[in-house]
């Protein structure tokens with residue numbers, strides 16, 4: 001492991017105070033004896049706590065949704081290209097505050113500086129996309145079988161969109177949903193992870209400023225701070241027309257039946273267990289770079305993180321040797337320090353999950369080739385840094401099929417390409433996947449209907465790090481939702497089919513006579 005510097009709690013607190021001030025949040029902390037619900041803001045960099053923030057309770061939620069519903073009723077009357085101006089302002093503010101918001105993402109979610117900035121860039125990109133979209137919410141004209149008639153589709157605003165987001169993309173997921181929802185004419189109520197409330201307060205401050213500049217209705221885009229109780233109140237409110245929930249499959253399993261029970265619309269972005277197949281023809285230098293970024297980057301805490309490599313038996317030993325050497329020199333430490341590539345796990349529970357998964361994999365006959373140790377424990381016992389691990393496995397056992405949200409890479413081998421695809425698909429999740437091959441037949445098969453069963457299937461790049469232009473999401477236990485680009489906007493609107501009769505006759509469809 002290479003040397004890297006460690007940030008102290010005092011340095012972190014000073015940076016935080018300056019960043020919150022510039023982002024318009026000010027001093028959000030409250031006294032412990034102030035009464036009412038609170039949540040704790042902390043940083044995984046040092047593990048120490050910054051202070052308490054006022055949280056909402058389940059009973060606050062109804063009033064906030066009511067206000068959002070009122071704002072929606074005004075906002076839907078604003079022409080879509082004019083709605084785009086609000087998102088353009090938000091994008092401009094994000095450009096202006098990119099460094100500070102990126103630093104806050106690093107402080108609160110533990111992402112290295114470049115990834116914190118990358119997350120804000122993703123917000124800017126979705127704002128650009130949504131502004132363009134505000135002039136392109138196209139419906140179709142459809143040929144009708146009846147003379148003197150015209151049939152068309154229109155897309156109308158949906159209502160209040162509830163957004164639940166996970167800790168690991170504390171700002172981007174909100175922006176994917178909010179930028180699209182706002183141009184589509186919806187209001188937004190957001191419940192972020194209770195592990196990342198400060199980034200949420202900063203986003204809300206920027207949103208409030210954008211709304212003030214364009215004169216958007218009061219309460220159009222709002223924030224709910226709190227834990228599961230607050231999330232559940234949002235899930236159960238019949239005025240929430242669409243619930244977009246990002247997080248674990250466990251959360252999706254709890255939320256989905258409740259929304260379905262009230263016939264609400266649901267967009268689920270849940271866990272992944274992403275694999276890369278490495279074929280004999282692969283450019284191994286490129287594959288190693290793609291694998292290390294996808295598996296060890298973000299300390300394995302992306303939904304698209306690479307968790308399984310399925311390598312051809314003729315190259316698996318060479319590949320593991322190269323990966324082991326790359327892993328051995330990964331700089332692990334404070335995500336704010338220049339040169340760090342691997343930051344901390346989010347908390348103690350995550351570290352515990354990492355250890356348990358490694359033990360289970362070894363109990364299943366796996367060999368720990370590199371990593372697995374805790375590091376930097378002497379600087380802070382409340383921060384959890386680990387050496388990313390590689391475990392070779394003879395079989396895809398239950399622990400390999402589970403998503404452990406930490407940097408563990410399981411390596412399996414294969415002999416035929418069909419076997420590799422079967423292994424890749426033989427998990428409950430279906431988010432992202434990749435193949436490294438220079439064989440065009442393998443590449444095409446992988447992205448075909450008999451290839452990867454995931455929502456994302458890449459060739460010669462890793463499974464992690466999507467652009468916002470494509471639809472993002474996955475199948476099976478990943479939940480089936482799609483966000484971001486392509487036609488994902490349709491989830492945020494309702495479709496009406498209109499048949500207009502401009503004739504003097506009343507012909508019925510399918511030639512039905514009724515006289």
Ligand code: NAD
Pocket residue numbers: 164165166167168169191192193194226227228230231232235246247248249250251252254255268269270271272302303304403405431473474478
């Ligand atoms: P989590 O499921 O613990 O929490 C996610 C959010 O759901 C939080 O805001 C939490 O408060 C809320 N929540 C949890 N239970 C709830 C309930 N019963 N009702 C209402 N709200 C509830 O997930 P996490 O640990 O924050 O994030 C990691 C997980 O998220 C991983 O599984 C990862 O794969 C997944 N994830 C998926 C995507 C994707 O786009 N597919 C993106 C990011 C993260």
